Amino acid sequence: MSEPVKKKIAILGGGVSALTSAFCLASQPGAAERYEITVYSIGWRLGGKCATGRNPDFGNRIEEHGIHGFLGSYYNTLSMMTEVYRLLDRPKDMPLATFEQAFYPVDSILCWEFRDYRWINWPLSMPRNDLKPWEPESLPTLQHWIKALVEFLGKRLDHAAGTVPSTFLEFTLARGLFNKLAAEADKIAAGEGGPLLKAIDDFWLWFKKHVEALVEKNDALRHLYITLDYFLTMIRGIIKDDVINKGFDQLDDENFSDWFARHGGSMLTISSPLSLNTPNLSYQYPDGDTTRPPAMAAGAYLHWTLREFAYLGSFGWLFAAGTGDTVVAPLYLLLKRLGVKFELFHKVREITTGTQGVGEIVFDVQATVKDGARGYDPLVDLPLAKFGGKTLPVWPDRPHYDQLVEGEAMQAAGVDLESYWTPWKPVAEKRLRAGEGFDTVICAISIGALPILAPQLMQANPKWPPMVEAIKTVQTQTLQIWMNRTLKDMGLPFEYKNYDRLIGATFVNPIDGVADFTDLIPMETWPAQQTPQSLLYFSGATPQYGLQPPFSDHDYPKREYARVKYQAQQYLQACMGALLPKSVTNAVNPPGDMIGFDFSQLVCLQNDAATVGVARLEQQFWKPNIDPTERYVTSPPGSTKHRLKAWESGFANLVIAGDWIYTGLNVGSFEGACMGGKLAAHAVDPAAVPLDKVYGYPLSQGPKMENL
Template sequence: MDQGTTSRKVAILGGGMAALATAYELSAQDDLDITIHTLGWRLGGKCASSRGPDDRIEEHGIHGFLGSYYNACPMLADVYAELARPAGSPLATFDEAMVGMDALQMYMYKNGVPQPFYARFPPNTDFPDPAKPLAIIGVEELVQRVIAFFERAHSMARPHPHTTFLRRLFDRALAALEDEMIREIGAVSKAILPILDEGHKLVNEVLKPLVEGNELSLEIFTILDWGFAILRGALADDVVENGFDALDEFIWSDWLAKNGADPITIASPMAVNTINLAYQYPHGNTKEKATMGAGAYLHWSLRGLAFCGHAIYAFAAGTGETVIAPFYEVLLARGVKFEFFSKVTALNLDSDGTSIASVDIDLQATLKPGIDAYSPLMDPAPQGLPSWPGEPNYEQLSEGEAMKAAKVDLESWWTPWQSVGKKTLTAGEDYDELVFALSIGAAPYVCQQLIAKSDAWSKMVEALPAVQTQAFQIWLSDSMFDLGWPTPLKGHDTALADTYIPPFSGHCEMRHLIKWEGWPSDNKPQSLWYFCDEMAETGCPPSFTDHDYPARMAAKVAQNSVDYLNRAIGPMMPKAINRNSGGSGPPEALDYSLLVDTRPEPGVGVERFASQFWRANIDPTERYVPTPAGSTKYRLAPWESGFSNLTIAGDWVYTGLNVGSVECAVMSGRLASHALTTQPPLDQIWGYSVNGRASPHDSPSDRRGA
């Protein structure tokens, strides 16, 4: 990339996936000088991971891709192709980095006890060649794929004498969709709705009476009842013609009920899985009614079933190694510059209030003399895999020794560490174009002038809450199967769930990561579990001068985790509970002697939990952005900032999908690049518009002016 003086300068604020995706698209062009400004010592935002004691991988939560990530999967495949790691090196290719999985553990509840059932998603051959663009998947094709999915799933399911009628319905529906005359605009709904209503009626007449006391019938009923309801709703509300946005005025559960879903189904894991996965509970409180918008719920659900290749793609290593480091290395090779230790504190308007005149930045650290640019990755790399350290590379920093002694967390907004200097980015000098790619959780603190000036910004920030989350990881000395995990697994499948017992309803067994960690040979874990969920708000966060707040919240997560391990492990692994506790804990509690503790003086009983990993995701930039009903209309597209030199990116902007995820972050980065350069074209940003029709957020060629 030409970095000459005539290049247009783009400053990107933030180091998460939206910022990286924006930089990736922009750096494919030759006339841009791109700099990413981010706080702390690593990239990734909510996807950041790093190495802790024993080189163990430590994450913000549970991460992976879905086969419905039509933008993120091809982009990451392209990153690996450009990275061109030598054959035989760790994670040399996209196929080595991504592990296809075809099942999800779900839980029905009987008398308050979770009853597992394993939902398998038959793989397909639809995943695109990374060298070729993925064809747009319109709503008609989504419906066709969903029906085909149910047909495949039914053919692979356990035999059930009362579901044979479904094959006739599937055959009729697929035949109707293949009829060219029926596929004319408006004809799909007319042809398919009667078939769906007939099938839904039969499901209720034939299967629902069998549900009581029959777990298999309950599973089949809820799967089919949910499937018929979402397909019927998609066609009855004519999302083919009208799109999904209008449905976001309705709460997901009310919309499902309107389209015939049974209360049993609405409370079932088939319906709740999306809600839990996307953290849709107000104020992070899973005891409240989830308020996700029906349009976002439907779009996400349809895409989830219309996956390419595999339903789920697990990362072969940590998120930082599998995703973030490859992006960093490719962008660095392209000439993108990185300014670490740069905390954005304010965006300042010009005198007319029409553009961003400057950006205030606190410098958290400075480089030692003779060091031109900070090198963030570990050296040497664990097992030869480029990885992020759990703290800065102090030897490169003038303040490194003082930082290390103070044990400060430069990613925390409550850190007692004082900035070592100030920097101002000035329009026309340091940037011609500015991309705000921080989380919207940071906007109330750094975009105060924009919020005061713009009614659209004020309404967006108010309408889109950002909720805190919590996570913990435990390493066990015995395998999950030796500890009584009841469900057989196939291929690369693992134990993955989002409908287990709250407040950590999401869990995943990650033993495939242990090989990348540095455990002693005589004290090596045999299983590894991640748990993650929302964390209920207890009031407004305190002032950033309350430097003890992160420690108090971390202690709260630690206590939440122990409380959870004391009551929720038995249904998962019945042989993991209190085998050798000597009566020191409740009989249903985890036997804490199973936790691998490599400290010089290992703990006894519950004290061993102190050797594990947990975190409270409370900072403005690491909170999760849900999609409450009525909020979509307040999302601004990347070119709708209202300020002439400002583009916005993040999973909180309008993308057409509008669900907090890496996919939406990548979509926003692609849309931001389009706003600045017209590349990529909108019709190649998969999912932004419905069936190639114009989005309500399409705008004239001047895409950012008020």
């Protein structure tokens, strides 16, 4: 009896969507008998925008593409990673053996206001709830999200009773009115938005009358005013625009700030850090230019923000090691066990059309593996003192040159195989033909690369060019600094109730995001006498001036690295006094700069007489994210209607995946990429991922039979 013919699935790209689609298909019962799945990826590691590298020259420190973590509203991602760790079933004494060890909750963020020519800290503490991160069915609908948001606001109002002077707020009466509002929120599930709308207006009219004139001189009261105005305006607009029945997409031709203004939000609120948090963290600046106002589709903004506060367990879930160590490596190891094949060093050069759809995929093979039968082993087992020397599989920041035929020459040349501007020439060409090398292609390569890799597809399907034109991508930048003093010693205010760490935004552009990842230092291997005491990550958008140069301009990455380094230096010199007041030169080694960072606080392993002052920045980590596949996907007004669904490529044997396709969420993110991967798996095999298991996806946007 002959063996059943397996369906050959070629997955292009090594990012979150690619790995998610592979997981959804390969983890199904009997998948090994039905599918032959191969993931093709550029370079020596997986992860895409979430790739991590360990640098052995600096204590095996973690080097990231940016600030990464999970929100408690990442329903799809959290449930997937729970299942990954369950199936991986690591030994109990191994680092990051379980989901609970690999991810930990975070309950607060810290924003800043700039008022009266001074920076004002604005801590936000989010109360935990009893929901479990592996139970996404706990908050299945928009009605549930609204109710969760009203409960959150009630807790904020209760918290304000202890921080706002009683002369400013007649709390008992205010709470009574809000209780009526909360009671009406239950009716929205039955489509009765009118009573809730009236309760909102009654409460808000009373609240404004009693406190609006007082917010200028009281920070706590102003923050409460903005918080209530922000979220109640959001709920009011959702009811008036009938989002429950008509969905979020109807709003996406309008900019978020215009939508808020149309529904009565004050300019104080619209311009506040609370309002700008979403577009800042998702780089929603035209062409990456932070000197211009952010622009974001209103529906995508509302969907993201409303979900953000309807969280499972905690507001956020952060990683116990790097993103690559905590998320990507476990996925890779599990997929290998499930029979998925990986072809690293395979850079897609072109995707061509054929008689039935995609005809051929052409790869530039970047390197030859010495032991072809065994294959390339990409990970490193890193011993960690924190776990008694037990090892954790991690991704290196460079290829294993000893496993590659061309490794010695590659190392001597110092080339970056992940860069489109690399001078390194491919060592071979590989062609996969439809019906031979693949039956179905899942293209999980970011939209920024499609015009380069798929010009024939762009020409054959008239929907592709407007999609690529409407869904803009922007460059981003990241900076990581390891310091020899604690954040508390450098002046970070820790006196706030329930404030547990620094995670903030809306500070100073273009580097407008900052996060405290000091807890990762024990997951690195620094010398005992030079172990850092604190670690900060920064990120932001970067404007692109003119057209990107051709890939033959091999010095372009160097120029962009220099630009990011210069911006990082300027940021530290201009802004650290507001962030960490005791980190400035005048506080560390007076007399000196009263607002600028004292660079002697940076940890430098290669320390000599020349490593003084700003020269110490050279041994930190910064990166421009300029490649077509690593540029951030934005959500500008008018773009949603041009997003194609996973099953709408227009080619019979091609499925598309990524945070750039239509996911219902439609915001560039780990969660959006995970949803894109699940939707691609659904397009390949609807039984593998039923559409109602893509949590947050509008079922009304399911595939028509002709698309499957």
